[in-house]
Amino acid sequence: MTVTQRRGRRIMMTDTERDTYLGEQRTCRVATVSAEGMPHVGALWFVWDGTSLWLYSLTRSRRWAQLRQNPKVAVVVDDGVEYGELRGVELSGEAEVVGEAPRTGEACAELELPERLFASKYFGLDTLPHDGRHAWLRLTPEAVTSWDFRKLAGLS
Template sequence: MATTDHTQRRGRRIMMTDAERDTYLAGQRVCRVATVSADGAPHVGALWFVWDGASLWLYSITRSRRWAQLRKDPRLAVVVDDGVEYGELRGVELSGTAEFVGEAPRTGEPCPELDAPEGLFARKYFGMTQLPHDGRHAWLRLTPDAIASWDFRKLADL
């Protein structure tokens, strides 16, 4: 995984530290996921996610355009951001290759690799200890090749 120390060329004064980024991603609820169709047309959609400190886990509907596009071309970019006024803007952009993890669609078959992200997801979005499986979603893991972050609130300190 690329760290924020040397991968971000512009805006070093406003980039988040690794700890700030991890806290930020743990607290945010919605990301925007960009994929590419076979003809090169982009597609962007909102999705729930969890961050485990190394990978972004996306729980996607398997009959979605996103899923079909990633099956053909697994490259994706994800943005998590917030803020209204200029001095409040902050966010993280992650890019890399999607990995499909577990059965698709997910029905709850044992998959030790999914124990941690499913626990995080269940607590974050449902206030539960175990994720209910609906037979429509499955897991994508993005272990980013590149990460860029910004926190314009840091400009007030300059």
């Protein structure tokens, strides 16, 4: 993972701050592009394992169709209301499908951790129930940018 941030180093999150932040947040926005070049942005639940962002997406969605044609993706996780509260992380790279699509629960060692994290974070469960409509996308970011405007006022 490459941190591409040149400006704004003063407000950039440390690796630990970024990992904590991504572990706490619940919703991200995923940007994809159609074959015709039309962008699409949609909200999605996710988990972060310290290296990769795991997206659990409907396989019959515009996002899924666009990523199958062009795996390049940008994801933003952010929060804050007032200017001095704004925080966020942007991750970009290529998304890859992991496991069967749609996911029915077949054994897959790569999915053990993200499914456990996802089940706990969103459902309060130890194991993830599979609905046969979603599948996993893994984004191991090629570029990461972060910001925490609270640092400008010494609030973080």
